[in-house]
Amino acid sequence: MALDPMTDEQSSAPGAHIWGWMNPAELEWLRSTAATMDSAVEVGSLRGRSAFALLTGCPGPVYCVDPWDDARSESRPAFEENCGHFPNLVMIQGYSPAAAAEVPDVDFVFIDGAHDYASVVADLDAWTPKARRLISGHDYYDTDAWSVRTAVDQRFGGRVELVPGTAIWTVAT
Secondary structure (H helix, E strand, C coil), rough: CCCCCCCCCCCCCCCCCCCCCHHHHHHHHHHHHCCCCEEEEHHHCCCCCCHHHHHHCCCCCCCEEECCCCCCCCCHHHHHHHCCCCEEEEEEEECHHHHHHHHHCCCEECCCCCEEEHHHHHHHHHHHHHEEEEEEECCCCCCCCCCCHHHHHHHHHHEEECCCCCCCCECCC
């Protein structure tokens, strides 16, 4: 049920001007949640739409993990243009979950990397121990066929909470 990527120049949500899949309500939630944290990591940053929201909110370091290996090599330069000015940005180019070894424990982990079941399970295994307060992620859909929703539900069961009006799941750690 993934939506087409978008930009929304009319929205005041942080990062809405950047090409990506997050809707303005999701961007606002990321910013406001990050504002209550001292540090964060985002797995899957692409061009920086959601990273912009995290970096706007979090006063401390925000580790952005992505391979930035798209076929035309457009995503890393776009990410740097969109988010490179934030003093709290720490870019880690690499694949999750191996990149988890490079990141210290943080208050908030947000997972929006690969969406196939095996990758989601691997991300949850690697990043859950790194989250001191909250682990969360994107693309938790009712129609999800054996991937994000299934992996998250199997890992956390009844502890999963959904952010109303979004495809974001959360679990307090």
